[in-house]
Amino acid sequence: MAKTLKVVYTVILLVSLFxxxxxxxxxxxxxxxxxxxxxxxxxxxxxxVKGYCKCVVR
Incomplete structure (x- = not known):
C-alpha cells in the first residue's frame, strides 16, 4: 500500500511540474x-504570434 502511494505521489508531482x-x-x-x-x-x-512570443521558422 505504501509503495502504491509513493508511485501516485510521484506521478502527481511530475505531472504538476510538466x-x-x-x-x-x-x-x-x-x-x-x-x-x-x-x-x-x-x-x-x-x-x-497571437499576443505571445513563439519560436517560428522563417
Missing amino acids: LLLITAKKMPCKRRRDCKTYPCPHPKVRDC
Whole structure:
C-alpha cells in the first residue's frame, strides 16, 4: 500500500511540474521586439504570434 502511494505521489508531482513548465513558457507581447529575451533554438527566430512570443521558422 505504501509503495502504491509513493508511485501516485510521484506521478502527481511530475505531472504538476510538466504543467508548470508549459504555462511558464508563455510570454505576452505586442510587437516582435518585445520577445528579445525569449529563448529559441538556432534555426528558429522569435516572433509575436497571437499576443505571445513563439519560436517560428522563417
